[in-house]
Amino acid sequence: MIYKRSSALFNEAKQYIPGGVNSPVRAFKAVGGDPVFVKEAKGAYLYDEDGNELIDYIASWGPLILGHAYEPVLNAIIDKAKKGTSFGMPTEIETDLAKLAVSMVPNIDKIRFVNSGTEACMSAVRLARGYSGKDKIIKFAGCYHGHSDSFLIQAGSGAVTFGSPNSPGVTQGTAKDTLLANYNDLESVKALTTANKGEIAAIIIEPVAGNMGCIIPTEEFITGLRELCTKEGILLIFDEVMTGFRLGTGGAQEALGIDADIVTFGKVIGGGLPVGAFAARNEIMSYLAPEGPVYQAGTLSGNPLAMSAGLAMLTELNSRPEVFESLADKTEHLHEGFDNVLRTKGIPYQINRYGSMISVHFTDAPVVDFASSAKGNNETFKTYFHGMLNQGIYLPPSAFESYFLNDALSYGDLDKTIDALKKVF
Ligand SMILES: *Cc1c(COP(=O)(O)O)cnc(C)c1O
Numbered sequence: 001m002i003y004k005r006s007s008a009l010f011n012e013a014k015q016y017i018p019g020g021v022n023s024p025v026r027a028f029k030a031v032g033g034d035p036v037f038v039k040e041a042k043g044a045y046l047y048d049e050d051g052n053e054l055i056d057y058i059a060s061w062g063p064l065i066l067g068h069a070y071e072p073v074l075n076a077i078i079d080k081a082k083k084g085t086s087f088g089m090p091t092e093i094e095t096d097l098a099k100l101a102v103s104m105v106p107n108i109d110k111i112r113f114v115n116s117g118t119e120a121c122m123s124a125v126r127l128a129r130g131y132s133g134k135d136k137i138i139k140f141a142g143c144y145h146g147h148s149d150s151f152l153i154q155a156g157s158g159a160v161t162f163g164s165p166n167s168p169g170v171t172q173g174t175a176k177d178t179l180l181a182n183y184n185d186l187e188s189v190k191a192l193t194t195a196n197k198g199e200i201a202a203i204i205i206e207p208v209a210g211n212m213g214c215i216i217p218t219e220e221f222i223t224g225l226r227e228l229c230t231k232e233g234i235l236l237i238f239d240e241v242m243t244g245f246r247l248g249t250g251g252a253q254e255a256l257g258i259d260a261d262i263v264t265f266g267k268v269i270g271g272g273l274p275v276g277a278f279a280a281r282n283e284i285m286s287y288l289a290p291e292g293p294v295y296q297a298g299t300l301s302g303n304p305l306a307m308s309a310g311l312a313m314l315t316e317l318n319s320r321p322e323v324f325e326s327l328a329d330k331t332e333h334l335h336e337g338f339d340n341v342l343r344t345k346g347i348p349y350q351i352n353r354y355g356s357m358i359s360v361h362f363t364d365a366p367v368v369d370f371a372s373s374a375k376g377n378n379e380t381f382k383t384y385f386h387g388m389l390n391q392g393i394y395l396p397p398s399a400f401e402s403y404f405l406n407d408a409l410s411y412g413d414l415d416k417t418i419d420a421l422k423k424v425f
Contacts, residue, residue: 001390005049007034030378030398031385041068043408046394054394055413057403061396062210062242062267065356066316066323067408073271076312080304087304094302097311101269101277104249104318107259111279112288113302117241117266118146120276121204123296124262125150127278128202128235130294131287138192138203138234140183142212142370142400145204145239145264149174183215183369186224193232202262203229204237207252210402211242212373213359214352217256226258235284241266241276242402245317247355248324255355271313273306323407327356330414331405334358337418345425347380356405360384373400387424393417 013020021027021035028035037049044067046054059065066073080093098111114120125137137150145151152167153175179196181188183205193200203225209215229236238260243252245268253260262284266276279285289295300306317323335353338360342349348364361367362380381399388395393416396403 043067080308108279110285120264121145122148134201144211202235214402235261271309273309391420
């Protein structure tokens with residue numbers, strides 16, 4: 001396939017936008033070459049500026065779980081837009097979306113809407129600190145919680161890809177309040193809670209990680225984490241920006257059978273428009289302004305277009321939860337197909353999968369945390385990525401990202417993808 005116009009557009013963009021993109025992973029730095037400029041998309045397909053049709057495995061990094069330009073979501077946005085796009089005043093639809101989200105997700109009474117996953121996680125931590133009166137937090141190496149200062153300590157995906165796990169501009173003062181543990185390693189968490197007894201406000205985790213590839217928590221680890229938090233009076237924050245409304249109507253809390261104290265959302269909850277959210281029980285949410293003292297605000301928060309997209313998306317998912325099974329089946333089909341191809345090629349690989357999240361790692365040891373994920377062979381990944389792209393398969397352009405399947409993908413698309421893999425190696 002030819003990507004000539006994309007390359008020309010990228011060169012022009014680089015003159016006016018740092019690196020030519022508004023979010024680093026889009027620039028293809030980890031895989032080399034120029035990024036694909038997309039013109040439009042429908043269902044499972046992207047149509048780029050060179051007229052290529054690509055099968056999409058990122059779905060805007062998760063939000064478009066039912067495919068691109070999904071009619072009910074689209075129509076909701078169009079209808080709403082005609083009535084005005086922003087007011088800075090309360091609207092009924094905010095309550096409609098809040099009510100629906102609270103009914104779908106276990107263990108939450110109230111929800112506050114923001115504009116991104118970053119804002120959601122940043123605000124959740126402020127709330128945890130305000131509520132508990134403690135400063136420190138624990139995060140896990142390779143987990144990504146957005147780009148706010150406290151989290152840019154060994155963050156996954158973009159931050160790792162660019163070799164700047166500790167970004168310049170994050171002060172020592174901020175960094176010292178973020179303690180780092182290893183995923184699937186309860187002992188590493190216990191060592192921190194023991195050494196910082198009574199000082200830790202919260203532990204934040206991707207309950208199924210997706211920013212160092214897809215990594216599944218062991219039952220022992222995630223149950224142990226819950227018990228430890230309860231015992232030590234630490235708030236457990238599930239960052240469900242990726243897993244919320246993707247692993248099921250109740251997200252990872254429901255899938256894993258674990259209650260978190262605060263939950264953050266993004267991606268699917270906005271149906272493709274910029275929405276983030278954080279939620280908890282009344283007791284915790286009542287600390288938030290204007291009810292309580294912890295400040296948090298947003299000019300465009302609860303924006304009517306964004307709310308209408310989110311409401312249409314969640315309504316759809318809630319009315320046919322079997323879609324999550326359909327997605328998991330499709331992901332399993334892809335997994336089996338990839339397994340069959342890669343097994344015959346003699347290349348070391350691991351495939352991790354949970355629900356509709358899946359990732360391929362070119363290493364012979366199980367990928368269970370950031371260190372094992374980082375052992376993947378990036379040269380092999382580059383060959384794989386470009387080999388697939390040349391055949392019209394659009395995968396995440398970094399070995400540290402999970403793929404996000406969307407329900408518009410047909411079994412024909414999946415088989416085409418598996419066939420493409422046969423021709424790569
Ligand atoms: C994407 C993501 C974020 C950040 O969300 P943005 O909307 O990009 O700010 C936070 N946490 C997780 C787990 C994510 O996958």
